[in-house]
Amino acid sequence: MSLTPRINQALAEALKLLERPIPLRLSEWARRHFYLSAESSYVEGKFDPYPFQTPIMDAISNDDIREIG
Numbered sequence: 362m363s364l365t366p367r368i369n370q371a372l373a374e375a376l377k378l379l380e381r382p383i384p385l386r387l388s389e390w391a392r393r394h395f396y397l398s399a400e401s402s403y404v405e406g407k408f409d410p411y412p413f414q415t416p417i418m419d420a421i422s423n424d425d426i427r428e429i430g
Contacts, residue, residue: 387422388415 385393388410395408410418420426 387418391418 391408391410397405397408399405420429
């Protein structure tokens with residue numbers, strides 16, 4: 362029995378740990394991960410920003426933007 366396929370599989374799995382995740386805009390990250398609890402929000406559930414909140418969140422997380430006027 363050859364160890365080569367098992368070694369290759371182990372290396373492939375190990376290298377996956379080094380992959381950098383695709384950068385997300387703050388608004389997209391919030392849609393995926395924010396959850397409003399009943400203790401801290403009037404409406405409990407998944408966060409869904411209002412249309413005016415999306416560009417604000419994206420501007421906050423954009424390193425190229427230094428000032429919002």
